[in-house]
Structures are given as C-alpha cells and as structure tokens.
Amino acid sequence: MSAKSPGKGLGNLVKSKKSIIDAKGNFKGEEDVEPTPELLAMANQSIDTAERAIANSDTEHAAVYVDGKQVFVKTSSEPNFVDFTPKESKAMAGATFTHNHPPGPNGEPIPFSRGDVKMLLQNKIGSFRAVSGNTQFEMSPPKDSAFWKTPKAKLAKLLDSTFNAVKDGYGYTGNKPLPTEVLVRVLDDTLTLVDNTLGLGYKKTTL
Amino acid sequence: MTKNKNRLDDSELANVDENATPDKKPLTEEEMAELRKKLEAKLRAEVQKLLKESK
Numbered sequence: 001m002s003a004k005s006p007g008k009g010l011g012n013l014v015k016s017k018k019s020i021i022d023a024k025g026n027f028k029g030e031e032d033v034e035p036t037p038e039l040l041a042m043a044n045q046s047i048d049t050a051e052r053a054i055a056n057s058d059t060e061h062a063a064v065y066v067d068g069k070q071v072f073v074k075t076s077s078e079p080n081f082v083d084f085t086p087k088e089s090k091a092m093a094g095a096t097f098t099h100n101h102p103p104g105p106n107g108e109p110i111p112f113s114r115g116d117v118k119m120l121l122q123n124k125i126g127s128f129r130a131v132s133g134n135t136q137f138e139m140s141p142p143k144d145s146a147f148w149k150t151p152k153a154k155l156a157k158l159l160d161s162t163f164n165a166v167k168d169g170y171g172y173t174g175n176k177p178l179p180t181e182v183l184v185r186v187l188d189d190t191l192t193l194v195d196n197t198l199g200l201g202y203k204k205t206t207l
Numbered sequence: 208m209t210k211n212k213n214r215l216d217d218s219e220l221a222n223v224d225e226n227a228t229p230d231k232k233p234l235t236e237e238e239m240a241e242l243r244k245k246l247e248a249k250l251r252a253e254v255q256k257l258l259k260e261s262k
Contacts, residue, residue: 021211080216081215081216081218082215101220104223110220113216115219116217146254146257154257162246166242169239170233170234170239172230177222177223178222178223178227179223179226183219183223193243196247
C-alpha cells in the first residue's frame with residue numbers, strides 16, 4: 001500500500017457491514033447492515049469532528065486515519081462491536097484508530113475494554129482512541145515499550161488476572177455482571193496498572 | 208465469544224447489571240491502594256521476565 005493512497009484496495013470509504021465467519025472462524029465475506037446517521041456524519045471529516053459525531057451514539061463506529069487522512073469509517077450498527085476485513089485490519093498498522101463507546105446509563109464515559117487493548121497489540125496500531133460522552137481516551141505505546149514485546153496470549157492473561165484481582169478488591173467475585181460504575185473503576189484501574197508497567201501511553205482527556 | 212479475529216470486541220462493556228451488589232465487603236480506599244501497589248509489583252516482575260526472555 002503506498003503512503004499516498006492509504007485506502008487503496010479497501011473499497012468504499014463509508015462501510016456499514018458485518019463479517020460472515022464460518023464455524024472454524026474463517027472470514028467468508030461481509031453482509032450489509034443499515035447505515036447510521038453518525039456514520040455519514042463521520043465521512044470525510046477530521047478525526048476530532050468524527051469523534052464529536054459519535055461521542056454520544058448508542059451504536060459503535062470506527063474510523064482509521066493515516067497521516068491525518070481518513071482511510072475509512074465503519075459501523076456494524078450494533079452497540080458493542082465493529083468487524084473488519086483482514087485487509088482493513090492490516091491497514092491499521094501504525095495508523096490512528098478511533099471508535100466510540102456508548103456512554104453508561106447515567107452518561108458515564110466508558111474506558112477501553114480488554115478487547116481494545118488486545119486489538120491494539122494484534123494490529124500494531126500507532127494510536128488507539130475511543131470517545132465516550134465527554135471523554136476521549138487514548139493509548140499510544142512508545143515504540144520501545146515492553147507492550148510491543150508482549151505475546152498476545154500473555155497480554156490476555158495479564159489483563160484478565162489484573163482485572164479479576166481489582167474486581168475482587170471492590171467486593172465482586174466470579175463472572176457475574178458488574179454495575180456500570182464499578183466496571184468503569186475496575187477497567188480504569190486495570191488500564192492504569194498495565195500502563196505503569198508495560199507502557200500503554202494511556203491517557204484520558206475531558207472534551 | 209466471537210470467532211472473528213478481526214472483530215473489535217467490546218462485549219464486556221455491555222455485560223452490566225445496575226442492580227448487582229458486592230459478594231463481600233469491599234476493601235477500604237487504603238486497602239485498595241495497597242492492592243494496586245501489590246498488583247503493580249507483580250506486573251513489573253512479569254515484565255522483567257518477559258524482557259529477559261525476549262533478549
């Protein structure tokens with residue numbers, strides 16, 4: 001992929017699709033889903049404008065930028081995931097990736113999930129952002145960070161063990177769902193601890 | 208759990224129950240600070256091991 005045309009070979013700029021995955025986990029193509037007004041509002045916009053368009057959305061959207069230029073925007077029209085083709089995932093290496101988390105029931109900004117941290121490593125994303133309500137979250141691990149040297153399975157184990165130990169400290173055991181307010185605190189503590197030790201470059205900014 | 212390796216999976220963010228209550232007494236703020244220190248030390252030891260292994 002040339003630096004001048006980072007979106008080359010990725011199809012349309014605006015994508016409202018879900019992946020079709022077979023029983024063995026193989027990618028078999030995509031199916032169309034209903035586009036959202038927010039997706040259309042993100043298209044051809046700067047990252048700040050795109051993030052403002054999705055900050056309070058109740059469905060999840062994502063956008064990828066290379067050198068400040070939008071490569072594509074995408075939604076699954078679902079609240080908690082966005083699917084990418086293998087080619088789209090490859091285009092994220094070194095890029096800036098942003099997406100939104102629908103805020104909690106009382107407007108709580110929702111930080112990164114463990115799935116986000118895993119995706120950052122898996123796709124070697126340069127800067128990984130999320131916006132939720134009035135808060136923007138970012139992870140930009142420095143190039144020499146221990147994070148990049150961590151095997152995927154090891155990272156998953158460290159995230160899970162830290163998350164569970166913190167959750168236990170707040171008085172919740174087992175796998176039952178947590179109230180949003182507690183989930184936010186557990187995730188934020190987990191991200192801060194992993195940042196302090198592996199070097200996530202984790203920060204939060206009130207918009 | 209999805210089998211899609213290319214999915215941005217934030218499903219844990221939807222796994223909430225606003226009426227859930229703690230199973231046991233939560234730690235005090237001081238005890239939580241102590242727990243965070245312990246967890247950070249444990250993670251640091253893991254990172255040192257990782258860096259040694261990657262050399």
